[in-house]
Amino acid sequence: MVNEMRALLHEAVASPPADDVDLAAVLDGGRRRVRRRRAGLAGGVAIAVVGVMAVSSLVGRGADGRDEPAASVVPRPEGPVTRLTDARAAVAGTDYDVLSSYTNDDLEAANGQYYDGVTDDGLILFRDGPHGAENRSRYALLDPATGAKQWLPVLDDQSQAWPVELGTDRLVLASLEGLERPGPLVVHVFDRATRSWSTMSWPGLPDGSEGPIPKLGPDGRLYVGIPATQGTAPPGGWPTGPDGEADDAAAPGDTHDLWSVSLDDPADVRDEHLRVGAVAFTDDAMIWSAVSGGVNDRIHVRDLATGAEHDFDPGSGRKCNLLGFGAVGDRIVLSQYCGTYDNGRDDRIQVLTTDGEPVTTIQGDGIDGWVTGGLVEITSYERGRAGTYVYEPASGAFARVSKANSSFSLGGPVPDGYLLWDTPVGTSSGPQEPIPGATQWLARWHS
Template identity: 30%
Template sequence: MSTELRAALREAVADAPPYDVDPRAVVRAGVRRTRRRVGAAVGLGSLAAAALAVATVLSGPERPAPDPAPAEIDRVDVDRALPLRIDPLTTTRTTWRDSGPASLEYDRYEGITTDGLVLRARYTNDRGHAEIGLVEPATGATDWLPPLPGRPPEVTVVELTEDRLVLAEWMHQGRTLLLFDRGTRTWQRSVVHVSGSWEVHLPPVIRMGPEDRVYVGSTMEGESAPLHWWSASLEEGGQARVEPGLRGVAVAWTDDAELRATWDGRVVVSTPAGETELSDRRPDGCDEPTAFPEVAPTVLWAGDRPVVTYFCESGSDVPGRTTVVHERHGGRVVEIADAAAVAADASHVVLSGVTDDGAEHPGHTSTYVLDLDQLTLARVGEGMHDAQVALAAGLLLWNTPGPDDSQDAYDVVWNVARLE
C-alpha cells in the first residue's frame, strides 16, 4: 500500500505499534498521530474514530448496463453552510509539546454513550496507563472507572451503550477488546486473533455485528485491496473465523438490517424479508480515483438511513469525497460533495470536509452538521485538519484548536454540546 493511500485513509485512527512494545513508545505513537492530525493535510473519527474500507467489486456475474440515475437527488453545498453557534456543556484540553515529559500526556473526550455520558480518557506520566471515566455533561463531573485490564496507555472506542463499554487496544495480528459492565462496574478482557499478514500501517476496521460478534476488517500487507473480514464472539474471543462472503465489502449493521457497499457504487440493504438495491453506480462527478483503484466507500447508519462516503478523483494524490444519504427503501437521495460522513443519528449526519469560502481557517477541515429533515447544513469546529467527532443522545462532540499555538506547543480542545 502506498504512503499516499495510507495518508488518505488514515481518519480517526491510531498508529499500529506491535503489542509487545514499550507502553511509553505506544503513547509517543499516539502523540505523533495527533500531531499529524493537527498539522498534516486531510488524509476521518471514535471513531472518532475511525475512511476505513478498501475493496473490490462484489463477486458474481457482470450486471447489465445500469438504468439512468434516479432523478430525485437533493444536493447540499458545503460552501454555503452557515456557522453553527452552540455553547459547549463541557470541554477538556490537551497541550501537545514536541519534547519533554508533557509530550506524552493527554486528556481528551473519546465518545458519547447512548444514554448521554461522555467517555473521557487521560494519560499522565505518574500513572503510566490510560484512565477511563464517564463525564456528566450538565455538571462536568467525572466518574473515574476501575483500572483497565492490562493497563494500556491508549484505547479506541468500539461501542458505548447504557449497559456496557467496548474499547480496543492494538495487538499484533489481533485485537484486545476491553468490556466494561456498567451495572457491576467490572472489566472483562477478550483477545481476538486474526490469521494472515494484514496491513500493519493502518489499524483495522472494528464493527459490532449480529449475535454479539465483533467483525475485524483489514487489507493485507503490501496490497491496497480488497478488504478482508474476520469475526469472533465478543466475550469469548479466540481465533477469528474468516468471512469470505464479506470480502471486498464495506459493511455496517443495525438491529434488523445489514448495509453493504462497494467501490463501484453498488449499495444493498439486506433484511430477513429480502434485499433492496439502493444504487448500482457511483455518484455523478465522483469518478474512481486513478491513484487508488477499487477503494470502497465508508458506510454508517443514520437511524434507518444508509450513509455512504466515496473516494473521488481529484487530480491529486489526495482523493476527494462525496457522501450520499439514502432512504432505506429507495426514493430520495441526498448528496454532499467534498465531505465525508463521520457520525450520525436518526436526524443528523456529521461530516468533515475542507472549506475555502467564508471559513475562518480556509483550507482546513471543518465539521458540518446536516439536518436530514430540513436539509440544511451548518458548520462547526473550523480549524482542525482532522475532525474527531461523536454524536449520540442528542449530544455532539467535536474538536477545535486551543489558544496555545506556539512554536513548540499547540492545543486541542474537545467540546460537547447539546444539538437542538
C-alpha cells in the same frame, strides 16, 4: 504528541470517526490530522487540507450522455448537490445545547486528556493519557451536568485502545496487542456493576491487524474485516496533481473477508462468508460496499429480519475513492476523495437511500464526513469555509457549527442526538505548523 483514537473514532465508526479505518495508521498515534486520499481514516478521523473552493464547469457530454468536465475543472456529481455555502449558521440554544467542554492547551508538546465518547446514559468517557514510560492511559466516567469524574480501575494494558461500545451495563474497548508490532485483536470489557475489567481475545479469529476497526452489530456481535486483497499503484506510480502531490483518485481499492465474534464467548467465532470493502449497520439492515479505499461501484443491503438482499451502483463517479462509510435510518453515507484539479480538490459526502436513490452530494475542497449520533458530521478545511457542519439525514437540514478546526483528531462514539467536535486553541508557530491546543465540545442537537 497526542495519541488519538477515533473512530471514524470520522468510520467509524465509525462510526466516524467514522468507519473504514486502517488500524496500522491509527496505531501510529500521536499524529496530527493529515492529508488523506486513499488510506481510509474516516469514521471519524478528520483530514487537514487547505485549498480553494471547488467550482464546476461543464464543457461537453461523454459517451454515456452525462456531462463531461474539462480535465482541469472539478466535475459536478450526479443528482442534487449541496455546497458549504448552503449551510445556515447554527445557533447555540436554538439548534443545540452545549453540555460540556474541555481544553488541552498544548497537545503538540505533550499528551493530554480527552473526551473519548459518550455512554448510552449520557456520561463522557474521559481519557487521561497515555503517559509515562509505560505509555498507559486511565479512564473516568464524567457527568457533564456536574463535572464529577468517577475514575475506573486502571486498565493493565500498554496498547492503545478505542471504544466500540459505551453501554449502560458495560464499556468495550478494542486494541491490538503490542506497541512496536501490532498483534491480535483484543477487547477490554468494563462491567459497570462490578467495576471490574476483563480481557478477551479469539484464538479462532484470523489475524486482522491491518483490517478496519471492528463494528458492533445490532445482534451484539463484533464484526471484523480480515484483509483479503489490496489495490496497488499503476505501473510508474500515481500521476502528480496540480498541487504537486501524487493524485491516487480512481485507486482500485481493498477488500476484506468478514468475520464476527461474540463478546461473551472467546470460542464463538464465525466466518460470515462475505467479501466486503466497508460495512455499516442500521437497526434492521447490514450494508456493505464492494471495496474501500478506492473506486466502489456496488453497495449491498441485507434486511436483517428476512435475509432479503439487493444491491445497486451508487453512481459515485469514475474517480471517487471510498474513504468513509456509514448508515443511519434509511440513508447511506459515503465520504470520498475524487481527485485534485487546477481549481481544487474534489471531496464529496454522498447521501443515498437504502434503495440507491440519490438524496444529495455535499461537495467541497478539503471536506470529510461521517455518521455519528444519528447525524452526518462534516469537517471542512476549505478556505473561508473551515469548521464543523451538521447534515440531518431525516430532514436534509444543513448547518455550520464552528468556523475553525483543531489540528488533532479527537472524539469518539456518541448516542443519537449528541454532537462532539473540537476547535483550535493557541497560535501556530508557522504557516505549516499546527495550532498546539484544542477544545472539545459536547452538545445535544435539536433535530
